[in-house]
Amino acid sequence: MDFDDTPEEAAYRARVRATLEERDADLLHVRPGQSADARRYEAELRATERVLAEAGLVGVTWPREYGGQGGTLVQQAIVAQELARARVPTLVNHIGIGMCGPTVIAHGSDDQRQRYLARLLRADDVWCQLFSEPASGSDLAALRTSAVRDGEDWVVNGQKVWTTLAHVADYGILLTRTDPERPKHAGLTMFVVDMHAPGVTVRPLRQMSGDAGFNEVFFDDVRIPDGERLGEPGEGWRVALTTLMNERVAIGGAGSDIGQSAEALAAHARDRLPALGAEQQVLARQAVGRALVASLATRYTGYRRFTTLSQGGVPGPEASAGKLGGTAAARLVADAGVRLLGDEAVLGATADGDETWQRAQAYVPGVAIAGGTDQVLRNILGERVLGLPPEPRTDKAAPFSSSGARR
């Protein structure tokens, strides 16, 4: 395939780059840990996202009627690459834009699309994804949070966990069990939930990086109007698959942070290598070389997936392979970055206060879990690409209530 921009793509890229240069002063190039407190950091990220939305750089492929640009996937990838190049921080509403919004577009009512989507793109509302529970992560369809119909409402009880951004979110997409007598995949229903509704309690969880980016969320008799349902009752798994497919593509996508990290690593190596002792230099050079090769392999594999998408295809196992490879590359990049710090690697930040590489190393193990663990992705590749016999799934057809997992 041809990796160069077509003349139209090159013109679009030049326009995006010029816009970013023009608005540079309004884009707060904040990094985690630099702001006085988490609330202020979040407000700064929201403000940055609003500037980008006004400049037409958020929701590039979304329909114009919902605040998007009606653009192509290639244009979206170009914007992602240029944002990374300009070192604009990850959008605060990345889960809303990458996963919740596309789910509302595909399965929401007109009323929901009108009410939610334009506000989401401008980060007026931040969204989160309420799927995982203490006893169901990889086996998501075994979830237990219940929604019971009561007049015009549904009443929700249960607990979610690892919910990224719930502590700042205004809305979430919530997967619940509405019919425990049906097999586990068939008794689920999806809703939009107001995170400020009575009965919703959010408790942040502290990670080893020191941040508290994800949370436990408790639902105690939370009432959700039936008009906030996404899809039909019992159709929740189909709706969730839309979210999950978008998630894997968003995490492993072409033009993602991985390529940019490789460039950052190369610059870091040029800066740091001369200061290391002879023995440390040899090891660091090998680590940097391995990491750069893995990053390039991920980037080009991403382009292949991207070609499928831009030709109207649906990413299949290549989305899983992309995420798996991307995680492995990210780990090598982070490890090499820390190795280059020499003795300063044992400190939380370098002498000049930079935490970039220590943070990256603390963050990567989570990437290997979020959006499908490495092991689960390998199962998918084994079954769907290599044609290996599937795992035994004894509970697939049985009513969920007979599985012993009911609350």
Ligand SMILES: Cc1cc2nc3c(=O)[nH]c(=O)nc-3n(C[C@H](O)[C@H](O)[C@H](O)COP(=O)(O)OP(=O)(O)OC[C@H]3O[C@@H](n4cnc5c(N)ncnc54)[C@H](O)[C@@H]3O)c2cc1C
């Ligand atoms: C940084 C981060 C952000 C997250 N954000 C969100 C979020 O916003 N919303 C949300 O809903 N969830 C979120 N999650 C949760 C994430 O989706 C789950 O952690 C993930 O699906 C794994 O589920 P689990 O933690 O329950 O682990 P488990 O599924 O219990 O897995 C435990 C171990 O068993 C292995 N394993 C499980 N099943 C199999 C199998 N069939 N074959 C082989 N090995 C297996 C796994 O690979 C893993 O090593 C986030 C997680 C992280 C780390």
